[in-house]
Each structure stands twice: as C-alpha cells, then as structure tokens.
Amino acid sequence: MNQELVGPMLRARGYLFVKLLRVGPAGAERPAVLAEDGTPLDLSGVTRDIDGDFLAGGLDDARAAYAAGNLPELAPARIGPPVARPGKIVCVGLNYRDHAEETGAGIPAEPVLFMKAVNTMVGPDDRVLIPKGSVKTDYEVELAVVLGGRARYLDSPDEARALVAGYAVSNDVSEREFQMERGGTWDKGKSCETFNPLGPWLVTADEIPDPQDLAMRLSVNGEVRQDARSKNMIYGIDHLIWYISQFMVLEPGDVINTGTPAGVAVGRPDAPFLRAGDVMEVEIEGLGRQRQALASHEVSG
Incomplete structure (x- = not known):
C-alpha cells in the first residue's frame, strides 16, 4: 500500500479509523496499527505500548501518525493481546x-x-x-x-x-x-x-x-x-x-x-x-x- 495516499484517502472519507494490535514475542510485543492492506505499522515512535495511558490520551496521536503515512512496516510475527497490562x-x-x-x-x-x-x-x-x-x-x-x-x-x-x-x-x-x-x-x-x-x-x-x-x-x-x-x-x-x-x-x-x-x-x-x-x-x-x-x-x- 502506498502510505503517501493513506492520509488524503482517509481525510476524504471524513474519518480516521484505527485497528490497534501488538506484534512480537510474548512480553516483548511492539504497538502497531493495521493498514488497510493488512500490514502492521509500527507505533513505537508514538507510544511505548497500547495500554491505559495510551488509550486515555494517545489515540489521536496514533491517527495523526497513520494519516501522515510515514509509519514503518513490521515484519509478520506473532500477534499478542491488543491491550497491555489491563488493571482488571x-x-x-x-x-x-x-x-x-x-x-x-x-x-x-x-x-x-x-x-x-x-x-x-x-x-x-x-x-x-x-x-x-x-x-x-x-x-x-x-x-x-x-x-x-x-x-x-x-x-x-x-x-x-x-x-x-x-x-x-x-x-x-x-x-x-x-x-x-x-x-x-x-x-x-x-x-x-x-x-x-x-x-x-x-x-x-x-x-x-x-x-x-x-x-x-x-x-x-x-x-x-x-x-x-x-x-x-x-x-x-x-x-x-x-x-x-x-x-x-x-x-x-x-x-x-x-x-x-x-x-x-x-x-x-x-x-x-x-x-x-x-x-x-x-x-x-x-x-x-x-x-x-x-x-x-x-x-x-
């Protein structure tokens, strides 16, 4: 997928939807967002993890980074639970x-x-x-x-x-x-x-x-x-x-x-x-x- 087209395409639709996931070995997962073609894109530059702090205030940052189209791709790997360290x-x-x-x-x-x-x-x-x-x-x-x-x-x-x-x-x-x-x-x-x-x-x-x-x-x-x-x-x-x-x-x-x-x-x-x-x-x-x-x-x- 041409990442340069992601931002304009989503803005034209009037929304920035996000599928969040965590990719990598158990205990060492990297936060990611799923591109429209199914490629995981690395969110490590935006957040250390998909946790309570991020969900309370970081979703807009993830959307902006995705819309900018410059998130690096992650190699295919194990998918972990999409939320890290829930309190309960x-x-x-x-x-x-x-x-x-x-x-x-x-x-x-x-x-x-x-x-x-x-x-x-x-x-x-x-x-x-x-x-x-x-x-x-x-x-x-x-x-x-x-x-x-x-x-x-x-x-x-x-x-x-x-x-x-x-x-x-x-x-x-x-x-x-x-x-x-x-x-x-x-x-x-x-x-x-x-x-x-x-x-x-x-x-x-x-x-x-x-x-x-x-x-x-x-x-x-x-x-x-x-x-x-x-x-x-x-x-x-x-x-x-x-x-x-x-x-x-x-x-x-x-x-x-x-x-x-x-x-x-x-x-x-x-x-x-x-x-x-x-x-x-x-x-x-x-x-x-x-x-x-x-x-x-x-x-x-």
Whole structure:
C-alpha cells in the first residue's frame, strides 16, 4: 500500500479509523496499527505500548501518525493481546437469555459479575493449556469492551459509550468443575493460565457504530458450537459499564467480557468438553478471528 495516499484517502472519507494490535514475542510485543492492506505499522515512535495511558490520551496521536503515512512496516510475527497490562478483567455471567436457560439458571435480575485474573490474557492464536486435573474445560465467545476513560459512579448508562476505547474478540475459557462444583466463587474456574485469548485487534469504537448487533461464532474442530448476535445480550454494553461503575472504578485499559450466548459444552450433552489437540476458532463480525490449539498443562513454554 502506498502510505503517501493513506492520509488524503482517509481525510476524504471524513474519518480516521484505527485497528490497534501488538506484534512480537510474548512480553516483548511492539504497538502497531493495521493498514488497510493488512500490514502492521509500527507505533513505537508514538507510544511505548497500547495500554491505559495510551488509550486515555494517545489515540489521536496514533491517527495523526497513520494519516501522515510515514509509519514503518513490521515484519509478520506473532500477534499478542491488543491491550497491555489491563488493571482488571471484569466478566459478566449469564448475560444471554439462551445461555442462562441452557445452564439451568434463571434470568438474572441484575448483571452477574466476576473477575478473571489479568495474567490469563494471551494472544488470539496462542496455545490454550488444559489445567492440571481438568475434566470440564469449556469455551465462550464473547465481545470484549476496552475502556478509554474512567468510569466511577456514572449517573446513567448514557454516559458510558463515550468512555469506550474499542472492542475485541474474547474467548472466556472456563473450567466448569472448578467453577461450579468446587465451592466458593466462579473465579477459580475462570483464572487458569491462558484462559483469556484476546484479539487479534482492538477496533476503535468509531469503527463499530452498533456493537449491539454483531455476529458471533465459535467452532471446535470445525464444528460450529456457538452462532449468535450481540443484540441478544440481556444487559447491553452501556448498562453494563454504568452498573459496574457503581461497585468498582473502571480505568482506561480495563477489559469487560460481556457474556456468551448458548452453545457452550456445559449446556450441550452432545458437545464434549475440550481436550488436548482440539482447535477452537472464534470470530466476531468486524473484530477479526482467533484460532487456538489446546495442549496439556504439562507442556511448558
């Protein structure tokens, strides 16, 4: 792609859309923006990383650098999670009516919240490890919301959308025996290592005019297990951000997993739980596609 044409082309359209990603080995990813031809362009000259500080105040700098057309290309490499070091990952349970019904739970009167350890987050195509002792590892396609502003005791859901930096594909991998049969909170079935592939991109909010009507799909070994739309959420994105802000302060870079539709293994007698060697493919309209192979916990590295 001729980078000299990028700025004029985008200005003629009246917008500067951005797909953000992080490219390179785990722990040494470089911040990047995706060109229209799919080439990652290095943002290291604009920001040290795609983190809360950048999302709170650096997006305009990224757009300006992209529009100028002089960002260097990055060689093809592993894609990491598109957000670095989020302060927290907040998850919403039972937020699709069909999923609540398939698990035998009632429709929640208020959003069900739980936390997922931040170090569960891996790249979209990284290996997912079956935990030691697991017999019920499960999958969940989810729309992830990444904050670009601070949300504290919001007065109404109307204030929420302006605080969204962007959206991403999330796979909220879960161990159901740990979650449901071992007592205590859900967190221990949600926080095993590698249990939150995120990405491939963080698509900025201005590129997704209606995040409440996106197609979502997950397959295991080529068999479609989940196929739905985000419009089927019980509690929408704006409501969730407002609601969560009544109980904790959301900061720039924080991630919200907004729930999963029906089709998970725990709700389907015909769908076995995940085993080493299985392959998950996860996609959301406009947000990209993930592919993860599952391995035994004994495999290191």
